[in-house]
Amino acid sequence: MKLKKITIASGKGGTGKTTIAVNLAMSIDNAMLIDCDVEGPNSHIFFKEPMIKLKDVSIPAPVFDLDICTLCEKCADFCQYNAISILGEKLLFFEELCHGCGGCKIICPVNAITEKDHHIGIIEKGGNKKLAIYHGLLNIGEPFGVPIIRELKGFADDSKTTIFDSPPGTACPAVEAIRDSDYCILVTEPTPFGLHDLTLSVDVVREIGTPFGVVINRDGIGDDRVEKYCKEQNIPLLAKIPNDINIARLYSKGIPIVEGMPEYKTMFAGIYKSIMELI
Amino acid sequence: MMVKEITIISGKGGCGKTTIAASFMALAKNLVIVDADVDAADVHLLMQPQIKSKEIFNGLNVAKKNDELCINCGKCYENCRYGAFDPDNTLHPEKCEGCAVCEMVCPVNAIQMVKRNAGEAYISDTRFGPMVHAKLHAGEEASGKLVALVRQNAKNVAKETGKDLIIIDGPPGIGCTVIASLTGVNLVLVVIEPSLSGIHDSMRAIKVARHFNIPVLVCINKYDINEENTKNILKFCDDEGIEVVGKIAYDDTATKAMMDEKTVVEYSDGPMSQAIKEIWQQIEKVLI
């Protein structure tokens, strides 16, 4: 089986997802990194090179010609996201609720609706010759980042191994990031919060059907509940990263572990190797 | 009586938001507890709620196709903007965003939008008072809608039980769930961890709160993991006119209390607990 796309995910934020993604990408040959956490991308912080804007991301949004509109309310009734409402003699459009489905335009009996681009964010590229990184930035106040994640995924280069840093959680943005990957690494901490959120992520990846394994981060701060769970559930435990104050310090300064403590490189390369053996 | 609402967010997860929020919930009087992180709710692990009532949350409807009626005209594939149909008109319901366009364009009514059970919302009792929370099923959309439902439930409970405060543990990020967790609240507390990524994400969280014109307070957690960065945060807040209500030092009490399934202020009376108590006093002053 091929191992071209690996997604790093976690139910809860702050478990070390980005740390694993960045260091893993830096420890394997011919890799690239795509940070899908468009609400709070962090991977670029570990690169010295600046991120440069590649493109704008927009979704179509309706424009209403009020001279033609007969206030028939068909569009408002149709819109599943309550982005249109007719109040007396007035048509109100709530752009931030619009998903750009195009339905109102089709349903309008008098062709009063056309479409324009509604800007929701940007895609940037950075990194260096050895490792390119792409990420997206959702505009402040925009609720839906999934269209940016979809575009980002298109930058994956088939001749490379792409590491995707997924948004936290188990809802639509995370699912979009995990879908279509060959393998998913779930990162967690050995604590009650960690275990609880891991079980939620496991439900999601099982439903999507992606093969997966677990990395325990900050090993030593809690107990063995996560390990026990993995054993019971027959989930491969790919690595345990110790709770090391030096790692936390490097992290706070934006220095990758494999750069500040090169001895960890073998461990990260080992994660990739164990996945290769597993699938 | 005016019910006050405060939401605690951080942008990035794992910087101690829930630890701090749960301690406030233990300290505050006469409140309704809300966990608005419906994707990965954790507050209940510290509160051990007794569920009193449960309601099914229907997310957006999902398309259902009847292959016997389908004449393979291709209209659904052409018009679905979310890639839920293959070119041969096979429907993948898991990619459906519930827009209902395919149902509208299908000439033979082969597609119907059906309800989907996307989660559950709960009203519970805890040792600190009523708690309102929810669970989104794996991989479901519309979590912003579920947050809105949870907040409405909290307001109802506050009214029925005469509570005058709602404390909301908010979700990570800046998207639909965050927006739903903070629109219309009286105050947002942003918890910042002084790592570069913590700062990056919390700045975005502050911007979202300001975008919706909500007063923002800041507290710095684990301030001593990088004092240089902490200084920068203090300077930023000073420049922007944002009040910093306190700093909390790195302390493994947070993890110990979590392992014991208690809030920090119940678990110990040490420095972390003291710092949180002082912060809560500051916040109470601003809220009244």
Ligand code: SF4
């Ligand atoms: S494009 Fe779709 S979501 Fe946007 S307003 Fe029209 S019907 Fe509603």
Ligand code: SF4
């Ligand atoms: S469907 Fe067309 S005519 Fe009817 S209210 Fe909407 S824009 Fe106006």
Ligand code: SF4
């Ligand atoms: S309801 Fe909308 S998103 Fe779902 S399949 Fe139909 S057209 Fe696509």
Ligand code: SF4
């Ligand atoms: S629009 Fe209706 S009839 Fe046409 S392919 Fe789709 S389901 Fe079949």
